[in-house]
Amino acid sequence: MLIPKLNINKLLDPAKVQQAIKYQNNLTVTSNNSNIIPRDDAGNIQLESNLETNPLLIIEPVATKIFLTSMLKVLDTRFQYFKFPATTRVIDAAPVNIDLTIPELEAPILDPIYARYKPSEDRRINTGDTNQDGDQRYSGILMDEVVDGLPQQNANGYFITKDIKNTGSDLRFRIKLNHTYQTDVASYGTSYFSVILNSPDRGLVREWKGPFANNSISNPTEFGSIYHDEIQDLNLDITILNEEFEIGDTLSIGAFAGQNDDSAYHFITAEQSYWTITDANKNVDDWNQEIKMIGIKKLANVNTI
Secondary structure, three states: OEEOOOOHHHHOOHHHHHHHHHHOOOOOOOOOOOOOOOEOOOOOEEOOOOOOOOOOOOOOOOOOOOOOHHHHHHHHHOOOOOOOOOOOOOOOOOOOOOOOOOOOOOOOOOOOOOEEEEOOOOEEOOEOOEOOOOOEOOEEOOOOEEEEEOOOOOOOOEEOOHHHHHOOOOEEEEEEEEEEEEEOOOOEEEEEEEEEEEEOOOEEEEEEEEEEEOOEOOEOOOOOEEEOOOEEEEEEEEEEOHHHOOOOOEEEEEEEEOOEEOOEEEEEOHHHOEEEEEEOOOOEOOOOOEOOOOOOOOOOOOEEO
16 A cells, blocks of 8 residues: 655645745655655555554654745845835035136137238239320229138228227238230230229329339340240238328229230239238238248349339
């Protein structure tokens, strides 16, 4: 006769068994002492049919009790600095001064005198004529693109504002005009340049400063001469005294050529030409940058009469 192995789980609450099962590790609920009760390999008690020869049957009641105290202690260490429900604690501290003063950014001081112009495109030089007094007629050249400095009121000219006049400074004009003579035949042409004054009080003076011109290398004795397909650079460095100009005056560059038709004409190259106006009292270059070491610029092959 075989008595099945006692299933202790049937004596317990199934829900509690499921909670405790992960903490049980092969618990022994019956005696393994074969001297008292012999068992087969499956753990079943072996009994003889003859009751007199049967060994003494001993049932060992076994109960298990799982304590979670140690587990809870382990979990509790994880929350020893923070527990539920969460609470807040206010710590008194000295007030922080958040009234920060941000320094105002000062606007850069702009030079009221400095300006740099250039022509926006190549342009022919007009032919000159004479007025009733026999004076040559200079026309203003294209100098309409403001490359740097303050823009001016009048295109192609430098307008004398109150700020410019009231500085008391003289003006320094640095002018480079790259010009050439195009002709179908090998011949000489002529071209001349000036500084024009247009004043509300003094009127229009086309040859206020000048004339200025180059001489051709192959014809150095003729003022203003230029050979066909020859390229010349007119470089001028002129000082205009403060007493020579008034508020409201406009200064510009004038030019006239001896030839201007489709077979023979002069023109100024825009990208190689410029006009810079700076304060003559400052040691600056033609970009209004301070010159650390004073140098002397030699103007070659420039003549005036």
